Amino acid sequence: MSGARLFGPAWLTEGVKEALLQALVALILAVPLIGLKTVQEPGGLGLQTRWPAVAIAVACVFVGRLLLVIARHVWPPRPKAAQSPVVAARIRRFVRLLGPAAIAFALLLPFLPFADRYVLDVSILVLTYVMLGWGLNIVVGLAGLLDLGYVAFYAVGAYSYALFAANFGLSFWACLPIAGALAATFGILLGFPVLRLRGDYLAIVTLGFGEMIRVILINWSSLTNGPRGISGIPRPDFFGVPFNPSPAPDASAFHTLFGIAYSPIQRVIFLYYLILVLALLTNLFTLRIRKLPVGRAWEALREDEIACRSLGINPTNTKLTAFAIGAMFAGFAGSFFATRQGFISPESFTFLESAIILAIVVLGGMGSQVGIVIAAIVLIGGPELVRELEEYRMLAFGGLMVLIMVWRPRGLLAFREPTIRLADFDRTARARSEPAATVP
Amino acid sequence: MPPFAPAARGGNEQPTALLKVEHLTMRFGGLVAVDDVSFEAPDAGITAIIGPNGAGKTTVFNCLTGFYKPSVGRLTLSHPRRGPLYLERMEGFRIPQVAGVARTFQNVRLFGGMSVLENLIVAQHNELMHASFFSLAGLLGLGRYRRAEAKAVERARYWLDRVGLTARADWDAANLPYGEQRRLEIARAMCSQPVLLCLDEPAAGLNPRESSDLNRLLIGIRDEQRIGILLIEHDMSVVMGISDKIVVLDHGRQIAEGEPRQVRADPAVIRAYLGEDEDEDLPPEVARDLARDGGGA
Incomplete structure (x- = not known):
């Protein structure tokens, strides 16, 4: 596929290859799933083929994948930490x-x-x-x-x-x-x-x-x-x-x-x-x-x-x-x-x-x-x-x-709140002991 | 069930060691990982178990802490309050619970998804279960559990201060740097209030400054808590610097026991570590057989 380089940069070539592969998978799946339809005929069940529908499905997969590759290139996904403090704080506030x-x-x-x-x-x-x-x-x-x-x-x-x-x-x-x-x-x-x-x-x-x-x-x-x-x-x-x-x-x-x-x-x-x-x-x-x-x-x-x-x-x-x-x-x-x-x-x-x-x-x-x-x-x-x-x-x-x-591969709200925090514990302990301390 | 023998010990005996290991043997099928090892670990003393890789050190630990049942041998722990306990007869989790033997692991085993403080609270599980009537008191919000928990937090705070992790108390344990994870594991073991602390390579992966901090911490634990410490270690600066006693294993056999000074001079130890070639003068077929036997043991 060395000639493919002619029409664009390397990432695009890779993307086209990827999309072609996906389209092939889609074709294999689509032939029996979409391409063949059983119909009632006078003599029993008959097969009806729907090749245009298969072509549309495969084309959709190819174009969709290509668009996804392009989108990823234009807006590269931000690397996200599994439980970064920012996300955790946001989830906690939300919850x-x-x-x-x-x-x-x-x-x-x-x-x-x-x-x-x-x-x-x-x-x-x-x-x-x-x-x-x-x-x-x-x-x-x-x-x-x-x-x-x-x-x-x-x-x-x-x-x-x-x-x-x-x-x-x-x-x-x-x-x-x-x-x-x-x-x-x-x-x-x-x-x-x-x-x-x-x-x-x-x-x-x-x-x-x-x-x-x-x-x-x-x-x-x-x-x-x-x-x-x-x-x-x-x-x-x-x-x-x-x-x-x-x-x-x-x-x-x-x-x-x-x-x-x-x-x-x-x-x-x-x-x-x-x-x-x-x-x-x-x-x-x-x-x-x-x-x-x-x-x-x-x-x-x-x-x-x-x-x-x-x-x-x-x-x-x-x-x-x-x-x-x-x-x-x-x-x-x-x-x-x-x-x-x-x-x-x-x-x-x-x-x-x-x-x-x-x-x-x-x-x-x-x-x-x-x-x-x-x-x-x-x-x-x-x-x-x-x-x-x-x-x-x-x-x-x-x-x-x-x-x-x-x-959200780890679940919608994958965030664990600790059951006890030293800071919170100190605060409540102080609140509880202060009235006691004023008693002579 | 461990026999709760009377606390009075035989009159004419010497003061008993905290831990007495007698004829400990552990076989895995045909492989003898630990072969007839006997030693004593004193109260309020640091006993190091050293030896080349594969010498059976961790197996000894696993027998002591109930992860393996020894094939042969008696492991007697003279508990200061409960008298002699035979560890080889106890179910795994009862050894830490009843006999007060805490351990750390060669590959740190923390509760990674839980916070540092929670790790230390979990270590006090049995005490808190008792205080909360198996959590019922806590479920009903009784003050009894609140007080017990406050005490547990204070103990946790003490050990956090000791290992310098107070500022990290609310971090997830898995997010700590490696050296701090090692220290947290020691703090967690200490929070379970052990009478014998078993440390499996606590200095592995630490830089020189961290390992000298570790030395100070271990000496502090020995002198202040007056508990026995059993230590597996490859770092000789740690071993020689703080051990009161050293046991040397090689291929599952005990080859030396004594004070650091003695052990360092022991020819058998030097041979085991430096691999002095003793087969030079043997005929080649005998040497080959020896090598094979040695590799299989």
Whole structure:
């Protein structure tokens, strides 16, 4: 290709070569994907070829790549440090402003004019995933244990609520701790065999565990009703007062209690606040435990297990608490899921769910609480936003994810705030000791 | 479980050493990495373990700190409060936790993504867990945990001052220069309040000024904290300058033990280090066999 030098500088030659290579790859991909189309013919299926479309696609790739090369040459990308202090400070300021604003918005959302049934339903879904993301973040983000079977604990929580409520008539609030405890027990059950595994191996075993739970739910028909699932799960009531359009004369219902007209949206609003409170509790717990010995031990374990052992930290207990607590929050979320849906079946707890929750954690930036909220909105709310695109919806969704990974490869808000700062500690210690010092 | 034997020791014995290593042997399959090593490390003294590369020094450390289970041997730590503890019977993480043996690593192992201060707080994990009822008190915001944490921060600050890292307290540990990472690792080990500090090549990669600072720090730790220090080191200025006692290993065997002066003059040590050719007069096939055996051991 020595003659290619004739038409431009070396970088352009390289760029053309690169673009040609990409175009070739695109051609290989496009021939079967775009070039061939099966059509119904009288005698059966027939093949229709669409070579012009292939040519357009390949040309697009070639020109696009070339433009990208030129753009890179004209505006060379700035080398960016992974966690430069400037970026870190900017993220910290952003998070400090965004956190309270997001909570205020979430609290007011049901009363905003555009909040109809559809918006609230999507918001409830997003909040469920926010809670799951925050729960999984304890295991993956803090303790660094890659868990691909998180949905199993979600399923345990959902089924324990469904079974306890349907068979023993326990209320949602009585079932919530049971579901959490059962899920935590399953977390420990999973934790024991995987104590010695790390990284990829851990991921494989947890993946298998998630599938096992689902297969058990399908096959243990006498308990779980198999693939038909459990229906008629009691809907939530307002601390004992049902949402009932026409209550018996001597019983009360939510709307009679408050003396307002009945509206089906009242139950949805209650569900919305329920999951909001549950999610915020998860967040509060995580923020607190990070500053406690257990939380710091989790993070230390993520950083270096051998150093942990050399400091007398019990790796077994530390890992098991991470699994158990992470699973507990999934159990709570599962209970909520069951009461909201009124119907659960093993179909709801496939590997795809685990993958989505993990994607939320990774996309948000490991360990970043606000990042997880944004990622949940993008991943769960995003497909709803682009619903008009119909069959191109998943394409847009995939493109969005690629863009995010290019733009912020370590997650949207990959920034870790230290759990304690010497400067802050001094300030609070002084503030606390000063009044004491004035006392004679 | 370690036997918590009575603190009273045999009457007619000499004062027991802090650490007593007897017949320590470590085999990996057919390879004997450490072969029948016995030595004592005194309380409030610096004991250096030296030897050429591959002599088995780090293996001795790994046996002492519970990363390996010794094939043969007894490792007795005479804990000042808990009496004699047999390290070879203890589970890995209990050795630092119960016996108070802290260590550093040849390749620095810090919690890189955590801040310098956090590294030192994590080192006090067990004390803080105890103070916070396994973190429950902290979760509920009880004052008991706040006080324990304040104490932990003060201890951390003391060691930060000692190693000159106070100004870097809120940095990520991974962002520190190499020499400071080494010092932080020592500070972290000291924050766990050990009775025996095991340092695996603390002077590796340090410039002469840094290694003389290190000497001062180690002497300070020995004299003020009155704890035993076990040291693996190649830097002879460190070893000869501060050791009270030196143990020399070569190919897993112990070839000398004694004060620096004695060890320096020991012909076996000189041979091990300078590789004096003792096979010159042997017939060539015998020399070849010797060389092969030596390489395999």
